[in-house]
Amino acid sequence: MITRQNLKIWMISLWVLFCFNVFATAQNPDRLVYKGDTLFIFANPLEELYKNDSIRPKFFAKQAACITTACWRGYIADWKIENGQLYLTGISSCCFRDDGVRANLESLFGDKVTDGIVKADWFSGNIIAPQGKLLHYVHLGYQSIYERELEFCFKDGRLSGTKMYDNSKTRESIYSKIPGKLQEFIYSKISWDKLTDMGDEEIRVFVSFSANENGVVDSVRVLRGQNPDCNVEAIRVVRLIPEWDVFYRLGKHQRTSWMLPVIFSSSNRKKYSK
Numbered sequence: 001m002i003t004r005q006n007l008k009i010w011m012i013s014l015w016v017l018f019c020f021n022v023f024a025t026a027q028n029p030d031r032l033v034y035k036g037d038t039l040f041i042f043a044n045p046l047e048e049l050y051k052n053d054s055i056r057p058k059f060f061a062k063q064a065a066c067i068t069t070a071c072w073r074g075y076i077a078d079w080k081i082e083n084g085q086l087y088l089t090g091i092s093s094c095c096f097r098d099d100g101v102r103a104n105l106e107s108l109f110g111d112k113v114t115d116g117i118v119k120a121d122w123f124s125g126n127i128i129a130p131q132g133k134l135l136h137y138v139h140l141g142y143q144s145i146y147e148r149e150l151e152f153c154f155k156d157g158r159l160s161g162t163k164m165y166d167n168s169k170t171r172e173s174i175y176s177k178i179p180g181k182l183q184e185f186i187y188s189k190i191s192w193d194k195l196t197d198m199g200d201e202e203i204r205v206f207v208s209f210s211a212n213e214n215g216v217v218d219s220v221r222v223l224r225g226q227n228p229d230c231n232v233e234a235i236r237v238v239r240l241i242p243e244w245d246v247f248y249r250l251g252k253h254q255r256t257s258w259m260l261p262v263i264f265s266s267s268n269r270k271k272y273s274k
Contacts, residue, residue: 025069026139028094032129032152033080039129039150042142046077046088049122059091059103066095075103079120081152084159088118121157128152128250135170136247145170149250165251173215173244182241186262189237192273195229195264203227203264205234211244213253223259234262 029040050056059075067074071094078090091103109118132147149165175182205225211217220238225231238260247254 025072026137026144027073027141028071028076029142030077030079032127033078033089034129034152035081039131041079041127041129043125043127044073044077045079045086045120045123045125045127046075046091047073048125057108059108060093060101061104061107066093068094070094080117081159086120086123086154086157086159088120089116119157123157124155126151126153131164132168135167136172136245145247145249151250165249167248167251169213169246169253170248171215171246173241175241175243176245185241186237186260187268187272189240190233190262190264190268190272192269195233197269198227198264198266200266202266203230205230205262205264206259207234207238207262208257208259209238209241209244210255210257211246212255213246215243215246217241217244227264230262230264233264237262 029042030044030046032039032041074094076092076094077088078092080087080089088105091105091108093101095101105113105116105118112118128142129150129152130144130146130148131150134144134146136145138144145167147166147168147170149167151163151165152159153161153163175185203226205227206223207220208223209217209220211219217239220235222231222235225234244258245256247256
């Protein structure tokens with residue numbers, strides 16, 4: 001079932017896959033030390049502290065700092081969980097981390113600093129730490145999918161529980177990874193001999209489709225079409241795609257909707273008709 005929360009519209013246009021949000025970039029994550037291991041996390045707990053403030057303090061005073069497309073927040077924070085409590089242990093510049101450009105926690109937090117760290121009692125929510133192999137890269141925020149996800153649950157900075165999720169059923173289809181193969185498959189499956197020759201007229205049918213947890217395309221609908229016969233044929237051939245991407249997040253299948261233009265033209269008819 002497609003819900004508003006897990007519906008993501010992607011478009012296959014000119015046989016190149018891209019997300020509608022073309023300005024988004026995968027982000028450099030904060031780091032969390034937990035039971036002796038340093039984990040990358042898909043969360044930024046420090047943002048919760050300043051979410052209601054119109055102006056965030058300058059973390060690095062007069063020191064050099066910067067913002068990059070891979071680090072829009074301008075910093076990377078370090079955290080640790082000790083005795084069930086989340087602590088902020090440092091804030092570094094995105095661009096100058098190796099040069100030691102770090103925030104002065106005392107100037108930012110005053111007497112809340114104890115032994116050089118800050119109790120993160122402002123944070124309530126969940127933190128995801130990706131684990132294992134990267135299964136699907138997404139050039140957007142923290143959307144990439146890994147084999148497992150370790151979830152930390154916090155209330156006022158106190159760890160209330162953890163849970164491990166298995167995303168290992170995630171897999172990518174060769175038809176999404178190599179758009180040329182999808183193009184070849186779609187147009188070679190069209191029954192050109194059963195369609196009226198439109199001459200030089202080009203008919204574009206935009207269809208939305210999605211696949212189930214087995215990678216079977218089981219939902220196809222026309223978003224915009226000009227010709228009833230072409231609409232029906234577009235739906236038929238898209239349903240024939242042998243297998244499609246399967247995504248899991250937090251251990252659950254995420255049905256994703258894709259949009260595909262099917263172009264009925266004289267050039268495609270000439271190239272692919274049997």
